[in-house]
Amino acid sequence: MYGIVGYGSYLPRYRIKVEDIAKQWGADANALKRGLLLYEKTVPGLDEDTITISVEAARSALQRAKIDPQKIGAVYIGSESHPYAVKPSGTILIDALGIGPHVHVASYEFACKAGSEAMYVAYSLVKAGEMDYALGIGADTSQGAPGDALEYSASAGGAAFIMGKEKVVAEILFTHSYTSDTPDFWRREHEFYPRHAGRFTGEPAYFKHIYNSGKSLLEKSGMIPSDFQFAVFHMPNGKFPQEVGKKLGFTKEQMEVGWIVPWMGNTYSGSSPTGLAAILDVAKPGDKIFMVSFGSGAGSDGFIFQVTDEIEKVRNLAPKLRDMLDNDKIYLDYGQYAKFRKKIILNE
Amino acid sequence: MISPRYHRDIPQRYRLEGGKCTKCSYIAFPPRLVCPKCKSKSFEPYHLSREGKILTFTIIKVGPDKFSKETPYVVAIIELNDGARLTTQVADCDVERVALGAKVKLVFRKIQDEGKSGLHCYGYKAILL
Structure with missing residues (x-):
C-alpha cells in the first residue's frame, strides 16, 4: 500500500x-x-x-x-x-x-x-x-x-x-494528469506581479483542465462521484470549485469540508493541498477523497485517496x-x- | 557580509541544537566548550524543547535600521520546558497582550535579509500559544 x-x-x-x-x-x-x-x-x-x-x-x-x-x-x-x-x-x-x-x-x-x-x-x-x-x-x-x-x-x-x-x-488509489499550452496566467522573469487573461482563465483553462483530469480519473478508477465522501478542487475563488465539482457530479456536501477558500483565500500551490489537509483532519477510515489541482499554463493533477484506520492515531498529533x-x-x-x-x- | 557566520550557526538557529553536559546535565545554548557549572569539557548534542514561557520582555519602539519598519515589536527571554533560556523576538502579537509567564512556542521564521540581493537569514522566533 x-x-x-x-x-x-x-x-x-x-x-x-x-x-x-x-x-x-x-x-x-x-x-x-x-x-x-x-x-x-x-x-x-x-x-x-x-x-x-x-x-x-x-x-x-x-x-x-x-x-x-x-x-x-x-x-x-x-x-x-x-x-x-x-x-x-x-x-x-x-x-x-x-x-x-x-x-x-x-x-x-x-x-x-x-x-x-x-x-x-x-x-x-x-x-x-x-x-x-x-x-x-x-x-x-x-x-x-x-x-x-x-x-x-x-x-x-x-x-x-x-x-x-x-x-x-491515506492510500493513493489512482492518479491522472491533464496538461496543455494554455496561456491563461503567467509571470515573466523579474516581474513582481503575475498577469492573467481575465475571463479566459475560466472555461478554456480552469474548467477544461480540471474537468478532463477529473473525468479521466473517474473512468480510470471505474468509480462514480457518489462513491466519495469528500471532493476538493483548486480554489482560485469560492465559485469556481463549486461549479467544476457540480459539472463532474459532486454535491455541495461532498465539497464543504475542503472548501476553505472563502476565509483563507487562494494559497496558489497550497490551495487544493490545504483543502486535502482539512479533509484528512476529519475523515473516517474507509472514506474516499477526490482531489484535482489546477495550475495555469495549464494543467491539472488528479488523485483518489482512501483513508485507513491509521488516520485516527495521527490526526491529533x-x-x-x-x-x-x-x-x-x-x-x-x-x-x-x-x-x-x-x-x-x-x-x- | 555575514554569510559564513550565518552558515556556522545553522545547527543552533535552525534546529535549536545545544549541548548537554555529560557530568552535571547543564544545558548550554548556544553550545559551549566548557560547562559554566562544573567546568567539564564533555558535552553531548541536545535539541531544546520548542515550548516554554516568557520570563521577561521589552517592547522595542525605536529599532535598529534593519528592524525599524517592524516596530513596535517584543524581544523576550524565554525559559523553555527543559529549563534552557534564550533571547528571541515574539512574533504575530499585539505587543500590549504580551505578559510575564505567557506560554509560547518557537517557530521557524526569517530573521533578517542581507540587503536587497544578499541571503535571507532564518532562525527561531516565539509566538504566543
Whole structure:
C-alpha cells in the first residue's frame, strides 16, 4: 500500500477582509463577496515566506508520521513564490528539520499546481521502490497586483505530505494528469506581479483542465462521484470549485469540508493541498477523497485517496487546518497589508 | 557580509541544537566548550524543547535600521520546558497582550535579509500559544 503516512498544514495568523481591499479601490465589497464567494484571506507576516510556511507544515507532517527524518529520500517544494530565484527552498527546509544531507531536493513551479506536482513525484518515487519516504509540499505567499481581481484572493499558506508504504493514513488509489499550452496566467522573469487573461482563465483553462483530469480519473478508477465522501478542487475563488465539482457530479456536501477558500483565500500551490489537509483532519477510515489541482499554463493533477484506520492515531498529533483558519486571527487594514506585502516603495 | 557566520550557526538557529553536559546535565545554548557549572569539557548534542514561557520582555519602539519598519515589536527571554533560556523576538502579537509567564512556542521564521540581493537569514522566533 502506497500513500500519505504523515501530513501537516500551516496558515499565517494575519488576515485582511475583502471590505478593506475594496474600500481602497472604490469597489463594491458586497458585489465582490457575492460574485467570488470570498470574505477574507490570510496574509504572511513580514518574517514569513514559502520556506518558513513549508518548514512548519512539514514539521507537523513529521509529528504525524513519527518517522526518523533521516529516512526521507526526497524533498520537493512546489511554489510560485520561492524566496530565491537560484537556491532551492528545500535546502533550507532539510537543515531546519534534520533531513539529509543524503537526500534529493528540488523546487517545483507550475503556477497553482506546483504542490500537487511535488506530491505526485514524491509518491511515484516511493512506489517505484527508490526510497522509503519522500516529502511533497505545496506552499505560497501569493502575489496579486494592487487593484487587480487577484488582490482579493492571493493569500498565504501550505501543506506537506510524507509519502511512504508503511502505516499509510491515506492510500493513493489512482492518479491522472491533464496538461496543455494554455496561456491563461503567467509571470515573466523579474516581474513582481503575475498577469492573467481575465475571463479566459475560466472555461478554456480552469474548467477544461480540471474537468478532463477529473473525468479521466473517474473512468480510470471505474468509480462514480457518489462513491466519495469528500471532493476538493483548486480554489482560485469560492465559485469556481463549486461549479467544476457540480459539472463532474459532486454535491455541495461532498465539497464543504475542503472548501476553505472563502476565509483563507487562494494559497496558489497550497490551495487544493490545504483543502486535502482539512479533509484528512476529519475523515473516517474507509472514506474516499477526490482531489484535482489546477495550475495555469495549464494543467491539472488528479488523485483518489482512501483513508485507513491509521488516520485516527495521527490526526491529533499536530495542529489542524480549521483551527488555524478560525482562531488567533490578527486583522490588518490596507495600509498595514501594503507594508506586509512590500507594496510600498522604501529607501534602502 | 555575514554569510559564513550565518552558515556556522545553522545547527543552533535552525534546529535549536545545544549541548548537554555529560557530568552535571547543564544545558548550554548556544553550545559551549566548557560547562559554566562544573567546568567539564564533555558535552553531548541536545535539541531544546520548542515550548516554554516568557520570563521577561521589552517592547522595542525605536529599532535598529534593519528592524525599524517592524516596530513596535517584543524581544523576550524565554525559559523553555527543559529549563534552557534564550533571547528571541515574539512574533504575530499585539505587543500590549504580551505578559510575564505567557506560554509560547518557537517557530521557524526569517530573521533578517542581507540587503536587497544578499541571503535571507532564518532562525527561531516565539509566538504566543
